[in-house]
Amino acid sequence: xxxxxxxxxxxxxxxxxxxxxxxxxxxxxxxxxxxxxxxxxxxxxxxxxxxxxxxxxxxxxxxxxxxxxxxxxxxxxxxxxxxxxxxxxxxxxxxxxxxxxxxxxxxxxxxxxxxxxxxxxxxxxxxxxxxxxxxxxxxxxxxxxxxxxxxxxxxxxxxxxxxxxxxxxxxxxxxxxxxxxxxxxxxxxxxxxxxxxxxxxxxxxxxxxxxxxxxxxxxxxxxxxxxxxxxxxxxxxxxxxxxxxxxxxxxxxxxxxxxxxxxxxxxxxxxxxxxxxxxxxxxxxxxx
Numbered sequence: 001x002x003x004x005x006x007x008x009x010x011x012x013x014x015x016x017x018x019x020x021x022x023x024x025x026x027x028x029x030x031x032x033x034x035x036x037x038x039x040x041x042x043x044x045x046x047x048x049x050x051x052x053x054x055x056x057x058x059x060x061x062x063x064x065x066x067x068x069x070x071x072x073x074x075x076x077x078x079x080x081x082x083x084x085x086x087x088x089x090x091x092x093x094x095x096x097x098x099x100x101x102x103x104x105x106x107x108x109x110x111x112x113x114x115x116x117x118x119x120x121x122x123x124x125x126x127x128x129x130x131x132x133x134x135x136x137x138x139x140x141x142x143x144x145x146x147x148x149x150x151x152x153x154x155x156x157x158x159x160x161x162x163x164x165x166x167x168x169x170x171x172x173x174x175x176x177x178x179x180x181x182x183x184x185x186x187x188x189x190x191x192x193x194x195x196x197x198x199x200x201x202x203x204x205x206x207x208x209x210x211x212x213x214x215x216x217x218x219x220x221x222x223x224x225x226x227x228x229x230x231x232x233x234x235x236x237x238x239x240x241x242x243x244x245x246x247x248x249x250x251x252x253x254x255x256x257x258x259x260x261x262x263x264x265x266x267x268x269x270x271x272x273x274x275x276x277x278x279x280x281x282x283x284x285x286x287x288x
Contacts, residue, residue: 001098003031003166004075008067009085010038014137015215016085017047026091029098031081034074036067063183072177080172083164088142088213090116090149096210097166106260109203110167110196112160113210116149129154133213145213157206158258159251161193164212174199181238187231190243194235197250202260204251236281245277 005023009016020033035048037057048055056070068082079101083089093113100111115128118135129152134140175195182188193204235243247253249264264270 001079001101002029002077003079003081003094003097004034004072004077004169005031005081005083006034006036006068006071006075007083007085008036008038008064008071009041009044010061011041012085013041013043013047016044018137018140019083019085019087019089020051020053022087022089026089026093028092028095031094032075032077034071035085036071038062038064038067061184063180064185065178065180065183065188069177069180072172075169078169079166080169081164081166083212084214086215087164088140088145089164090145090211090213093210093212096207100205100207100210104203106203107168108171108196108199108201109205110160110165110193110201111203111210112162112165112206113212114154114206114208115162115214116145116152116211117214117216119216128214134215136215140213140215149211149213154208156208156257157253158204158255158261159247159253160204160206161189161247161251161253162206163189165189167196171196171199171201179238182229182231182234184229185231186229187235187243190246191231191235191238193251194239194246202262204261205257233284236284240278240281241274242277242280245273249273 007016007019016035023031023033033053035053035055037045037055038061040059045055045057054074056074058067058070072080097111116131117128118132119130131148131152133142133145175192178188179191179195182191232243239246249270250261252261
């Protein structure tokens, strides 16, 4: 089983090369790699040509969403995996995903890989494992990571909405990939999840044993050429609820995975959060 792996990049050669090299070194299968070059980047382009890696490019930074959608047009496999360009894929990452796919009796699912990172977990959830092997490429301790990553305990989580994520090609086609109004990309993942939810997908699972090391959005943190979009506002106007309400009550982010999701349980906390979500929408829509 092979995947089409799509990676948009913007002037981030060293990290992008590390990501691609880790996929080639640590995959059990030969996957289709497709990189989108956001803007002129001769160093990365020359490397991709030398390594015979498929790529698309744009003269300027067209954003993560448009970059992924552009690269997707060159893909051919039955499963699409989107990744950032600052991740180190660990051995057997794909074997674990394939094992998971083979247990799913549904043609609609969204699977995320488990993050290992130097910093702590996202507040209010168990979104990733804290294990410090460096917070940049200069102090990255690859030997320490490879020696210890299997020993780090974790669980399958409910409500994944983060990259790297894998979905079936047919499902990607139905929802039209990423919504380009979210360029350069902030809050594009929960928007994609909402479109998948509307399409009937109820499996949003973080696979505990499929693992990557993440340096933490290096491109957006360090590149001042990128203007952050107000993705949460765009999501709110589009879907009329907040990202927080959706990920908490629909996706149940960070809970122990216990099977396909059901419709939100409408208890007292649901209605309180719903009221504030709608109030936020009203204020944002008509007064901001």
